[in-house]
Amino acid sequence: MNISAASKAAGLPVKTVRYYADIGLVEAPSRSEAGYRTYDDVAVRKLVFVRRSRAFGFSIEGCRELLNLYQDQDRSSSEVKRIASMRLEEIEEKQRELQSLHDELAHLVTSCRGDHMPDCPIIDYLG
Amino acid sequence: MNISAASKAAGLPVKTVRYYADIGLVEAPSRSEAGYRTYDDVAVRKLVFVRRSRAFGFSIEGCRELLNLYQDQDRSSSEVKRIASMRLEEIEEKQRELQSLHDELAHLVTSCRGDHMPDCPIIDYLG
């Protein structure tokens, strides 16, 4: 499989597939005689794993940790759970921040008449 | 006022204060004979405005827009309201995304026993 086929199979852009090998997140693939990268199903499965992990908001370093556990037959599920729980807490923190941000801004928006007078509570608040 | 005083007054790191002038977000301050940047209250007020806008999640470009409106005596409050409302919608979209992310991950975490067996539903799902 050449890189574009692997990229389609994994659901990642070609550039990203190369990038993940460049930074050592996944193994560097073997090359054809002409120097083309060649991928097999195992490589694609790992790329899919990374894509899903990223979609969960894990950082590259987080993915690296998870990937090691994924590849480790002797892993304990408690370690995986610990990492996922940390990420869950980060998400919850972000949610709280976003909520207070939302409430404050919504308050300002509703208190602004939105007509053509230069008077504006949003600007007043920010300034 | 030298840069560190202005930085404290505005609630921004010194580096950031310099940076905002470098990219032309705020005016370049005048300089003392020795080349030190000197700030007045007006400059500080604009820095505070930027800090607050950033805290609301506006991008630098968004801040630039708002700052122009802030400095424009003839601004219409409808324009300000429009920009703030757009930002509010973005926040709400982000909240929805984060919520489904949270639910999915929370489901996986609770379904994982977290013991010392290599069996793990989180890994199974990702891989």
Next chain:
DNA sequence: CCTTGACCTTCTAGTTACTGGAGAGATTAA
């Protein structure tokens, strides 16, 4: 007067996670 330490300057480079493009070689289909 001199030194010490805090403060200021510019410049470069690093961060995160890619993305875009140039220039050149390889492969495939017509």
Next chain:
DNA sequence: TTAATCTCTCCAGTAACTAGAAGGTCAAGG
């Protein structure tokens, strides 16, 4: 054979700063 499509590497850019180096300035204490 030629044109289109891949693929390669390398360089640069994105957002919004942050860190650190090398060096100039200023005020206070001895």
